[in-house]
Amino acid sequence: MQERDTAQDVLSLGTSHFREANERIRDQLERVDRLTLEEVFAQRYLGCALPQGKHLAIHGTPGNDMAAYLDGGTIEVFGSAQDQIGNTMNDGEVIIHGRCGDAAGYAMRGGCIFIRDDCGWRAGINMKEYQDKQPIIVIGGDAGSFLGEYMAGGTILLLGNPGDHLATGMHGGVIYLREPPSTHALSSGITIAPLAEEDRVRIEQLLGRYRACFAGEVRANIPADAEEFLKLVPASSRPYASLYAN
Amino acid sequence: MFFREDRPREGVVRIPSGCAIAGIMDRSGGRHDGTDILRSIALMHDRGNGLGGGFAAYGIYPEYKELYAFHIMYECQEARAQTEAYLDTYFMSEKQERIPTQDVASIKNPPDIWRYFAAPHPMRLNMSGFDEAEYTMQHVFHINSHIDGAFVASSGKDMGAFKGVGYPEDIGAFYRIEDYQAWAWTAHGRFPTNTPGWWGGAHPFTLLNWSVVHNGEISSYDANRRYVEQFGYRCNLQTDTEVITYLFDLLTRRHGFSQQMAAHIMTAPSWDEIDRMDAPCAAFETALRSVYASALVNGPFSVILGSEEGLLAINDRLKLRALMVAEHDRMVYLASEQAAIEVVCPEAASIRSIEGGVPFVVQLDEVVAREQGASGENIQLEAPLAHEIGVLPPRRKEVDHVRS
Numbered sequence: 042m043q044e045r046d047t048a049q050d051v052l053s054l055g056t057s058h059f060r061e062a063n064e065r066i067r068d069q070l071e072r073v074d075r076l077t078l079e080e081v082f083a084q085r086y087l088g089c090a091l092p093q094g095k096h097l098a099i100h101g102t103p104g105n106d107m108a109a110y111l112d113g114g115t116i117e118v119f120g121s122a123q124d125q126i127g128n129t130m131n132d133g134e135v136i137i138h139g140r141c142g143d144a145a146g147y148a149m150r151g152g153c154i155f156i157r158d159d160c161g162w163r164a165g166i167n168m169k170e171y172q173d174k175q176p177i178i179v180i181g182g183d184a185g186s187f188l189g190e191y192m193a194g195g196t197i198l199l200l201g202n203p204g205d206h207l208a209t210g211m212h213g214g215v216i217y218l219r220e221p222p223s224t225h226a227l228s229s230g231i232t233i234a235p236l237a238e239e240d241r242v243r244i245e246q247l248l249g250r251y252r253a254c255f256a257g258e259v260r261a262n263i264p265a266d267a268e269e270f271l272k273l274v275p276a277s278s279r280p281y282a283s284l285y286a287n
Numbered sequence: 288m289f290f291r292e293d294r295p296r297e298g299v300v301r302i303p304s305g306c307a308i309a310g311i312m313d314r315s316g317g318r319h320d321g322t323d324i325l326r327s328i329a330l331m332h333d334r335g336n337g338l339g340g341g342f343a344a345y346g347i348y349p350e351y352k353e354l355y356a357f358h359i360m361y362e363c364q365e366a367r368a369q370t371e372a373y374l375d376t377y378f379m380s381e382k383q384e385r386i387p388t389q390d391v392a393s394i395k396n397p398p399d400i401w402r403y404f405a406a407p408h409p410m411r412l413n414m415s416g417f418d419e420a421e422y423t424m425q426h427v428f429h430i431n432s433h434i435d436g437a438f439v440a441s442s443g444k445d446m447g448a449f450k451g452v453g454y455p456e457d458i459g460a461f462y463r464i465e466d467y468q469a470w471a472w473t474a475h476g477r478f479p480t481n482t483p484g485w486w487g488g489a490h491p492f493t494l495l496n497w498s499v500v501h502n503g504e505i506s507s508y509d510a511n512r513r514y515v516e517q518f519g520y521r522c523n524l525q526t527d528t529e530v531i532t533y534l535f536d537l538l539t540r541r542h543g544f545s546q547q548m549a550a551h552i553m554t555a556p557s558w559d560e561i562d563r564m565d566a567p568c569a570a571f572e573t574a575l576r577s578v579y580a581s582a583l584v585n586g587p588f589s590v591i592l593g594s595e596e597g598l599l600a601i602n603d604r605l606k607l608r609a610l611m612v613a614e615h616d617r618m619v620y621l622a623s624e625q626a627a628i629e630v631v632c633p634e635a636a637s638i639r640s641i642e643g644g645v646p647f648v649v650q651l652d653e654v655v656a657r658e659q660g661a662s663g664e665n666i667q668l669e670a671p672l673a674h675e676i677g678v679l680p681p682r683r684k685e686v687d688h689v690r691s
Contacts, residue, residue: 059333162643
């Protein structure tokens with residue numbers, strides 16, 4: 042059912058406290074499926090555990106831990122986001138029309154995050170996967186250091202430059218890069234592997250989705266296919282098994 | 288007991304926790320009141336827990352800019368009598384008054400807070416063999432260590448710290464910071480890590496013209512403390528933050544480094560990075576890390592340092608804390624969260640994060656102009672320093688011995 046776009050479906054948060062703001066949002070979402078938040082100033086936990094079928098549009102700057110435990114809902118931010126978006130999110134989609142702060146997708150275990158521009162440090166830290174739970178982060182700009190730190194599963198696609206200490210402690214999942222990392226940025230537990238056909242298909246799907254999310258907003262040089270990409274994977278199933286053994 | 292030598296050191300009592308920090312500066316030196324900094328720090332209310340809040344303000348006492356402005360907290364009448372007698376001996380006070388405050392329901396049992404505009408006693412200063420700053424610092428340490436119930440909250444010129452136990456917005460209302468005009472403000476909302484909250488332990492932590500607001504915790508505290516104690520700094524205020532203030536004072540005022548270089552020493556590049564540098568750079572960095580090994584600060588932190596030159600912001604090398612910066616016209620804004628900048632300056636463009644281990648520096652235009660005009664060479668002194676020549680000619684013990 043297409044929801045009507047009336048004034049009732051718009052909440053202005055201003056500088057109200059996050060507890061009050063989240064209560065109002067939850068109340069409203071009992072009645073409607075699509076809700077627009079305006080004048081958002083750093084309220085934490087927005088869209089926390091938002092379920093399937095619910096859609097939140099955020100104007101302003103949402104606070105830390107936005108989309109924590111997201112459970113199938115969709116959150117679109119028309120601006121930039123702060124730290125720890127998608128903390129332990131389970132399912133659903135987060136779209137950021139701007140940049141985001143540190144530790145995006147912290148311990149994420151399902152769903153997708155699309156970031157139009159740069160992200161802070163430690164995006165994808167502790168990401169994990171299990172069977173059909175395959176989390177994805179797509180970053181259109183540059184990433185801060187420690188991208189994919191302790192990554193145990195899922196997919197990160199980065200269009201800009203990776204920072205230092207790339208994939209430190211990564212032992213599962215895959216990172217697709219367009220720009221080659223500097224030699225010192227990679228630890229010995231990580232290898233650059235050739236793209237397989239299934240990687241190309243996946244990259245092209247994600248690029249298509251990225252372009253669709255940010256149509257008309259992004260730089261012209263978004264690649265159309267997977268040709269330029271590299272793939273980072275852990276060197277073995279237990280790359281750090283002997284780290285403390287000798 | 289407000290302050291005692293036998294208080295537990297930092298680390299003895301541990302309370303786990305984060306904090307909020309913010310800074311606003313007008314590069315042109317134009318002054319603005321405390322309204323914006325109050326709104327900025329208040330937005331980050333939940334990063335603190337009401338056990339500490341405070342503000343540092345630069346340029347607030349232009350009519351007394353040549354004098355040290357001591358902000359002193361007293362827990363009892365005797366502490367004030369004792370401190371004022373001490374100040375009367377070593378300083379010449381031009382004005383003293385209670386700092387105006389306003390009752391705020393949530394601020395409980397505030398100390399009696401006074402300010403003194405004073406110059407060092409000229410004869411005693413001369414006899415001490417110290418320069419003015421060192422002389423003042425020694426006396427600040429004396430009051431903090433030896434006068435029970437007295438605590439010097441700030442001791443700089445044309446600046447002051449306003450701090451206490453409470454949420455920063457309440458502390459700001461208590462001190463009526465909207466009544467002060469400053470070209471730079473910093474603010475702190477505290478969530479005490481490891482140590483109890485008390486009025487003296489609130490941030491900003493200050494010494495002379497330095498002020499530090501800090502979000503994080505310093506794992507290298509004991510190594511840093513042992514190092515600065517060798518140079519006469521006393522770390523017994525139950526907060527790891529004080530050691531950052533002393534390191535900046537030691538490295539810049541006493542060892543002559545720029546603030547950027549001091550920040551660089553405290554967040555030195557890793558040995559891996561040094562190995563990848565070309566030979567001259569690697570040699571330089573190796574020398575710095577070797578000489579100043581104990582000035583390396585480890586642990587998660589973001590810090591805003593205030594001084595008479597401007598503001599400096601720094602994150603730890605691994606960037607375990609967030610700190611954002613934005614500029615608009617002649618204004619510079621810093622805050623732990625992006626929204627805390629936008630709430631006071633919606634038109635701020637180019638909001639970006641401060642990277643780990645890379646200091647962000649903003650200086651007053653007049654300081655920038657002065658430094659551009661300065662020679663790159665070391666300045667040669669035309670006359671010997673006062674303490675290098677005395678009333679009596681230098682004598683050697685062995686000569687005396689021969690004569691007798």
